[in-house]
Amino acid sequence: MSRLYASLSLFCALCTVISVPLIAAEHEFDTVTVAYTHQAQPRVFDAKVEATKAATVSAQTSGRIINIHYDVNDLVPHGSALLEITNKEQGAELAAAEAELAKTEAVNNEAQAQFIRYKELFPKGAISKGAMDEATAKAKTSAQAVSAAKAQLIKAKENLNYTIVSAPFSGRVTQRFVEQGETISYGQALFSGYDNEHLRVVFQIPQQDLATLQQLEKINILLANGQVISATDINPFNFADPQTHSHTVRVNFTYPNNTDLHVGQWVKVIAEQTSQPSLFIPLSALHQVGDLSSIYRINADKVVLNQVRLGFIDQEKQQVEVLSGLMSGDEIILDAAQYLIHSRAAKAKE
Structure with missing residues (x-):
């Protein structure tokens, strides 16, 4: 059984480097020569939205509550009366x-x-x-x-x-601790809430990325609705978590008239890294079947299917980074789908 597993492992390893010949290039197809280019490769982190300003309003006098004007999840303007006391x-x-x-x-x-x-x-x-x-x-x-x-x-x-408890800032109510008619005393908690315009995202980075984050002047925050917010107030912690050895990063930003971003949500943070030489190919040259990613490479007078391992995908430029499987100077078919259609048609004629 161990020999069988060893043989299968060796076969899978060979599959990643062996190119399978297909058909001779009977038609002319557009090709592109792969070369190293310098491109800024962003790192994407999962970040949690937090409030930079949150508070629990407590009673500063005693009495019985006669009116409550706001409840949980309500948006409260600055200075508005939350409740009234006798x-x-x-x-x-x-x-x-x-x-x-x-x-x-x-x-x-x-x-x-x-x-x-x-x-x-x-x-x-x-x-x-x-x-x-x-x-x-x-x-x-x-x-x-x-x-x-x-x-x-x-x-x-x-x-x-x-006797009139007012909101210390504009924001959203998260908790209400009292009911109308209750008698309250000095120091008793009444409402909790947060400022829904002044927020921050918090995320973890590995220690090797700390130096890069400390040099960044801007970070982009990608919201669930596709909107991108640029923030410049970046605060990476200069100490690591003893358990995970990662560093916490806080990025403060302002989101006026906020109606679709809430505390506790997860968002994507995009940090542009220093430009480095990489092999990028057009997305149109990529042939994917399940988890297998390949390209059609010109090898002498043949076209061969070449498996590749992919890295960062740049949707804006419609290109993808190739980590392994190609070398600088290789010539590949620009439109893999078009080549596949013609090759199947050629086989059908045979």
Whole structure:
């Protein structure tokens, strides 16, 4: 049995290098001579879309929820009200702070006026040193009381504003943690979401590609709908994963009016590598049967079927890289399908 497997392995190995003669070239066909050319060969990576800006909005005051304006998957404009909380307690605190400020301002006005009068009379000897010191202290204390009252008023206004929870940025809601009618407390999570315009793709590269990625100025992101986004904010990590020994790369980009690209989706990232000499042939010269790729090569006065191993396929230029099976200077049939049709017709006539 082992000899049989060895014989089969040897036969398969020979199949990759032996060219099978077909028929003599009875018709004239367009040919092309294979030669090395310098072409930029892009590397394609699978990348996952992530949000560069995401947040969980929490309650900054307590109360009962009276209105919820958005739900999961909704797009929310910046500053829009997500939900409303009862504000009677906060409104009462604001009224008390305003009254306290008015009171302290009245006391301060009286203390400042008295201080000015005493200051004018003290040099004349009409006011004692003790009375002058007391008026000075009252003027300073009342002024500080006004500052404290203003601070309390600002705090009360903020607490009242906190009863309307607003979106910190434009984006999409991913989670809602509360229901209408619930009583919430300070610090409780309410909504989670992300900015759907400022995104990034994250992918892994082998360590041998790190130097190339660090020199790139642009990377293309191929979306599922065929659209290509060019991004220049490329951030390859300078440390490798201890398990896979690969490097993480983040590419930030902006996608305005985003309706068809979402966080968590997979996309293709195309990174152009440095140009290197390669053998490229037209796609029309390729003859494929299942997983077998071949070309028709001119060998003296014969046309032979030559198996090849393929690399990068450039759909834009309609050509494919040949890794093995051909050498520079080989002449091949330009249109394999046309040659195959004529060869079968010739055989049928025989």
